[in-house]
Amino acid sequence: MNAVQIRSAERALSAGTWLIVAGAMLYSILTVTPLAAAHTPDRWDWTAPILPLVVDAAVVIVVRLDAVLARLGGDGGRWPVVLRWMTGFMTLALNVADSALKKDLVGMAVHAVAPLLLIVTAETGLAYRRAITAAVVALEAKQQTEREARERAAIERREEAARRAREEREHAAALVREQREHEARMAREQTEREAAARREKREREEAREQAERAERERREREREQREQDREQREREAAERVAREQRERTERERRERAALLSAGPVTEKLPEDDARAIVAAAHAEGMSVRTAAELCGWSVGWVSTRYAELREPVNGVAVAGR
Incomplete structure (x- = not known):
């Protein structure tokens, strides 16, 4: 059984326990309230539901805390046991009291069903939870052991891989050294052959650079001349626009003066x-x-x-x- 199945069983147990507790509480309140009201002064009849509520509240506390302690693997000592059985017997006594006073055996049996079911469910639920907790602890211990085994195996695999990698690196280093030595010999020979070729190439490049430099100088002079021509045209255009603007302003001023005169x-x-x-x-x-x-x-x-x-x-x- 895995952790998911265990949690599902715990939810089913919790849901069933609280369903039985709720049903027993409701049944107890409906059964005990008339009995308490019959043995209470008339002006205090409204207090009759308090007694079953108090007893049932103690039942809820016992069931809830027992569930928490069982899940944590703890033990509350003898007092939780005393409270659990005392509340169970109180609930049983209050539920069958009215039928017992009337000497109604069938009524006693009918009214004893819910309290007895509540008592047995509380004890059984506690036992189930303790068993589930033990199973969870065992499952966690098993999983921890498996994790440790996997980790050890992984460490061993890493160490083996590191050893193989080290051997491969050493072998590769030896091959690289041999290859470098061979390449160095070839490089020296190649260098001697290329020296003369580089000198000849350098001479050709110098001649080409001189020709390119002369061409760039010629293009630069042409570009500067074009730039000067463009600036001259822009200045002339700006002067023409300024002159037209002054003429237009003067014309508008004369028109305004004529209108206002x-x-x-x-x-x-x-x-x-x-x-x-x-x-x-x-x-x-x-x-x-x-x-x-x-x-x-x-x-x-x-x-x-x-x-x-x-x-x-x-x-x-x-x-x-």
């Missing part, structure tokens, strides 16, 4: 003309009121046009519409 008007100009005057006034830095006097439109309308001129549209300031 008319002075204040007494009535509203057409919207296109008013927009052109507002744009010119904005460009000249005039106030909103002055622009309104020049075009005849309201200050609010001119303020709106100024705001449009200040707001860029796609990165370009609006110059009127």
Whole structure:
């Protein structure tokens, strides 16, 4: 049996034990509560379920702690045994008491089933858990022994492999030494043959380098000449653009001056003309009121046009519409 099967058996045992405990607790509460209520003053009838709950809680504690101790291979001494049997007998006595007082043997037998099953299940579960713990310990010891054996075998294999590798390295080193000696002889002979070839090759390369150097110098002079020509063309283009920009600026200034030279008007100009005057006034830095006097439109309308001129549209300031 492997560890997975052992854990499966433990889960089955735990599930079955707690199912029996839960059923016995429920049955005990339903059976003992009427008996406790019948022997309790009327005003304290509500305390009747406390007694079976206390006894069943002790049963739960015993079952749970016995399971933990058994899994750990521990022994709680004689007091856990006393508590286990005492709670079992208390549960049995409370369940059959009502039928015993009525001298109902069948009722006693029926009500004794759950407590007896609980007592036997607790003892059997404890024995099972101890047996499972012993089996787990034995299985772990066996696995540990197998691991140690595998480790020793692995160490022996590594040592054997290391020995073989060392012998192979020594043999390979000897072969390499012989090969190096042979290669050294061949290299000396080859060196002598190549010396003359290198001298001849060097002379040819020097001649070729001189020719290439002369060609590179010629190309460099041509490239510098082309660069100078390009820079000259760029300077001329820049000067032409600057000149056109100055001319355009001067032309726009004259146009604005012409628009603004008319002075204040007494009535509203057409919207296109008013927009052109507002744009010119904005460009000249005039106030909103002055622009309104020049075009005849309201200050609010001119303020709106100024705001449009200040707001860029796609990165370009609006110059009127």
